[in-house]
Every structure is written in structure tokens, then in C-alpha cells.
Amino acid sequence: MLKTYSLTTDTLLVSSESDIKNSSVVYVYGDEREYIESFEHKYDLKIGNILTFDDQVAYDTMIDRNDEKNFLVSFLFPKIHEGGHLDNLTTSVVFLVFKNKLIIFTNQKLNSISELLSNMVLRDINNFTEEVLLKIMQKDFYAMLNDLRGIKEKIDDLDSKISTSGPLRPTFGDLLTLQKYMIALSSTYKANHKELDFIKKNFTTIDDIDFSTKKIIDDLYDTSDTMDRIILGYSQYLDNLENMINNMISYQLNMIMKTLTEISIILTIPAIIFGFWGINVDVPFEKSSYGFFAVLIISVILSLICWFWLRRKKY
Template sequence: MIYNFDLGADGQLRTGFKGYNLSSEVEYVYGESEERITNLGERYSIALDKVIAHDDEVVFSYTTDKEHRERALLISYLAPELNDQYRLDDLTISVVFLISKNRLTVITKRRVASIIRVLTGLHLTHTDNFAIETALEVMKNSFAIMIDELRGLKIKIDELEKKITNTRLVVPVFSNLLSLQKYMLSLTSTYKTDKKQVDSLRTYFKNGDGEDEEINNTISGIYDRIETMDSIALTYSKYLNKIDSLINNISSYQLNNIMKTLTEISIVLTVPTIIYGLWGVNVPLPFEKNVFGMLLVVLISIILSIIVWAWLRRKRYR
């Protein structure tokens, strides 16, 4: 699928018709089998299908537009793609930018609604650098989404803490903790990887035309969000580590209680074993000729077992 966005004289992007359109300044293409992606790959001598398929690495390189004989910039970054299952391989998606002087092409292997929302109605201050400014705005929005998700983790962490306090069940709580840690790992590695791309874009822009104040402000805004994410991620990571230690302590405490209970049971059962062993020797014994001798021996063993159990309870061995 192809979305086209036309740049108006007032600097605002307006949605054009869907499909291939050479006159559009901004083009968003998605779909792994999209023919347009194949054509772009041949035009720029890039294996775009492989670039968009890799959601664990980024690319920053220069290429050449064969049709117009002009230099272009290929840059990819990782955008958050959220899901409730927290599967590590589905938490990010590769977003590819092809930046030339008069055109920006955005490519993903699946439709990303946030990209369309950013591009629709985006107002640009300087149309001379609209491609870089638009790409930075898309990246800035991705960082905003990651910040919101990091802040949203606080609610999930609070729910996890309540579950630990109320249920004391280790197995389901540990599973939830592992999911949150995986999600935190994915978000932090994503924005740290993307920061390198922002650094490269800033260098690229400074080497070209570094006097555009709006682009400088956009880059500064992205760095501010990265610092915010660093602070939030550090705090939540420490808190999750403490919860992990708490769960391990609870697990050890529950295991100790189980071992104490098993030890207590084995001690209590040892009493009738000793009594039955003594009454089984081949020598004259009390109650030997009594009709209820066996019942009396069983009763004695039960009474002594109860006494031992009560003594263990009083000694707080449980």
C-alpha cells in the first residue's frame, strides 16, 4: 500500500491519493511484497526487502538515485510496535527513510498507524529541508510513544506489587515480572540504538546546512526525550530488580516452610515407627496377652505423636 502526501505552499502536508505518484513530496510505502519496494530497491541499488525485514539493526548510508542521478540518504531506525503478549521479536519494527533533495520515502514491512498520523497535516516551517524535518518529526513521535509506554509500565509494576502482596504466589508473579523485564529490555535497547541514528542525522545536517533553527530544535527535543527515557528506564529497572529480589526471597521462604513441614512430618512419623519396632521384638512385652493389646499400642503411638507434634509447634519449628 502507498500513501502520498503533498507539500502545500503554506508548508503543510496534505494527504494525496493512494498509489504511486511521482509528484508527491512524501511517500509512505508498506508491505513486504509491495512492488514499489522492489522498484525502489533497484532504483537505489539497495536490498530494501532485507533492510525492512531486520527489526534488530539499523542502517545509515549514502546511495545514488539512478533515475535522477542525485545523491540520497538511506537511514533506518527501530520504532516500537506494541503488543500485549510482550513477544520480544514483535516489539519493534524497522522504519526506513530514503531522503533526497525533493522527496522523502518512508518504508515499513507493516502498516504503522502512528506514522500516518504524524504525516497527515504536519506543518513544516522551512520547506527547503522538508525531507529531513519530516523524518525527524516521525522519529520524534516514535520516541514520544516509547516514553508513554515506559510511563505506562508504572501501572503494570504497581499491579505486580499488589499481586505479590495479596497472593504470595510466586509462579504467576514471576512470569509477569519476566514479561515486564523483556519489555523494558526491548524499549531501552530500541531507543539507545535510535539515538545513534539521531547523532548521525545531526552530523549529516551540520555538514550540509546547519542553520535551520527548526531542525536544530527538533533534534534538541529528541535528545531531551532520550534523557527522560534514560531517567525513567533507570528508575524502573532498579525497581524491577528489587521486585525480582523480593520474589526470590518469597520463593526461598516458601521453600523453607515446605522443608520444615516435611521435616516435622518425618519426625512425628518416627514416633510410631519406634514404638511398633519395640513392640515387635520377640521378648515378653506389656499388653502381650491383652485382647486389646494392639489397639493400646496404636493409641499410645498416636498420643506420643500428638505430644511430639504439639511440642514442635510450641518450639515454632513451622
């Protein structure tokens, strides 16, 4: 699918899809192989591969026939899915930045991009492609930050489950899923940071770029650093939860072994007593009609004394 936008004075307006050549911004999503391949052949790019393998960013400088410098920039947009599955966790967003045209590619439609482009008011008309790209990244980075903060609720729920129910099997599954999230998101943010460095290096050297556009770059860095700090804090907290679960399991295992040991010691006492009274020599109560009950009572009393002693013993 294609959505096109034209720059009118200082505002982007939705335009006819048939007028792609005169459009200022083109958003391409879904199965548009023919359109993508035309740019791949023209500029010797691998846009399809970048969109397919959504685990890396790409950035490059292109020089056209008029010696104009153009850019290929992509970043990864992670989305936390409901249900805990990690399939298609990230979506690659690819930008082709020309002097007077911006083309955006995604495999699936991102409503945040189309909503932002509609009636977008621009301040830096001379470099509107750079401003549009940065504003899209800014909005997506804010969405990423909000999603990341939402994981705290999942961590709190996991903490509550551990406190109330102990280390059950579902708890391990939730912990493993969250740890996978942290690993995937951490690698995604690191990749996006490299792309930010490329943008800062090339965009801030433009002579007539507006100051507000540079401020957006600084804001993107601040947001990226905030996400890195949150990821680090969440990862450390999950590691502590894992250690706590392991300690709880060890404690439960120790208590089970302690109980089994106490039972073994208690059962050893009547076994020894019955063994003594079973030897083929004269023993007390041998000729008494109540001898069996006497031996049994003695065994029970000694076993109870041993049990009380073990329960009072702190070890």
C-alpha cells in the same frame, strides 16, 4: 500502497497518487515491491532487507550525479501488543532523504505517520525533508515513551498477583514476558540511539538549517535518554521481583520440609515404643487386658508432647 503529499507554501497537503514525481513526500507501505526495487537498483540499497529484518537500524550517505548529499535513515518503532505476545514487536521505518523529496517506507501502515503528514505546517521550508523526518521521529518517540510508561501497570499487576496469590505458574509466565519486553525494547532503543547520532552529525552541519529543527534533535535525545532510564528502572524492579519469587519458593519449600520433618519425628516415637513392647521378654502391661490401650495412650501422649515442643521451638 502509496500516499503522496505536496508542499504548498509552508503546509503539506495530500496530493494525487498519480503525481509521484512532483510530490514532496511519498509514504510507501504494504506490498509495493516494484516501487521499492526501483530505488534499490537506482541507489544500490537493500530497502527490502531493512524492512524485513526489523531488528537493526540502517543509515548511510548517498551522493547523486549532481554531487548532492542524500541520506538513508531508518529507525525501529516498537509497539507493545495486547495479550503479551512478542511477535512483530518492532516495525522498521525507512527514510530516503533528498534535497526536495522525502520517501518513507514501512511494511505495515502506521497511522501516526499518515495523520501527522496531513496538513503538516513547516517552519524550515529550505530543509523541509529534514524537518518532516524529525517531526515523524519526534511523534513516534513520544508514542514509544507512552507505551513504555504503560508497562508500569503490567508490572504493578504482577506485583499485586505475587502479593496475593504467591508464585503461581501464570505469574512466572507474566514475569518472563515482561523481562523479554525489557530486553527487546532495550536493544531497540540502543539501536535508535546510533541512528540519532548519525542524524545529529549530518543534519546539524547544514548551513541554513532552522534553529527549531535543531531543537527537535535535542528533544529526541532527551526522550531517548528518558526511555533508557525507565527501561533500566523497570529491569531492575523485575529482577527484584524475580528474586522475591525465588525467596518465596525457597521459604515455602523450607516450610514443607520442616513440616515433613516434624511428622517424621513424631511418628518415630510410637514406632520406638511399639518396638520395645514387641520384643520377646517380659514387659509392663503384658498380662493386663488394658495393656494395648495403655501403650497406645502412652505413645499418643509422648507424641503430643513432642509435637507441642517442636511447634514452640523456633528453628
